[in-house]
Amino acid sequence: MAEQVRQAEHEDGVLTRIGQAIMLHRAGDREEARNRLAALWQEIGPRGDAFHRCALAHYMADTQDDPRDELYWDLRALEAAERFVTDRPARSGAPGGGPAAAPPAGGPGARQPLAALRAFFPALHLDLAADYAGLDRPADARAQLRRARASIRALADGEYRRRLTDAIERLELRIEGAAGPFR
Template identity: 70%
Template structure:
């Protein structure tokens, strides 16, 4: 591995590259964002930093054109996060996890970073299931999202999740076939 490759896959380099792909996506270049995230996914590999892999899969889902592909990537993000939390305790040293506090205040223990990510992972899965007309699966994911959101410290972040959950619950409630 060259010095440049080591630098590009360092904690800061990976997060920077994920951020650049997100900016491309938000600017309307979905295909280039998807290509860059795909390349980075393969560079990180299956044993790479769990926080990076989870974040990358989460954003990769947003770049998909097919709702089933989006669901697959959102499931992959959740699988990575859950897998990290269920590792042996001695593996939970922070050396494989890493993580950045959402407000940019610096690194935080990987378990804390990933736990804060669970509400959005479940909320995205619920939205995927709504899109795929699977209301029972969507409701199950919303329940999980609510549990994880309720575990967050009270504040704007938590209230935002609660509002999103309620909004999606309203969409499911308006869907045909809902039991009375």
């Protein structure tokens, strides 16, 4: 029992530290946020909890200066989310047996990690589409927009869904204007 409590405290601590780095980034300290997220990424390691890796990589992407680095981290976030969903049948409850937690600061807000990651999928695909558009890869951007649009259907109606839908439409228009009609 004591080991489960320590594990739950560690997991809550990871999400808290991600949230603290996000606050630094939103306050304008991009470099310090990136440094803290990078240190946490090293601490979690390649076999760390997929839920934590997804949230961490998702926010790490936002701190990057180079669009290729942003794409790299967004791809890692998607890979971790897909791994979490794929590995889920072997799990019982929250990752590591600890309590379920919501994504940090500004995430979809779901209480269960699986629900939170499912709610992340449209945003992850939208981020990748924006990355590809910024790297002048419109075909890849369109493919990710299709995936974002398909995954948004799983979301309940509400502000989060509306914001994502609007962002998808804005990016579609941007890509359409740069490279012809969206397909």
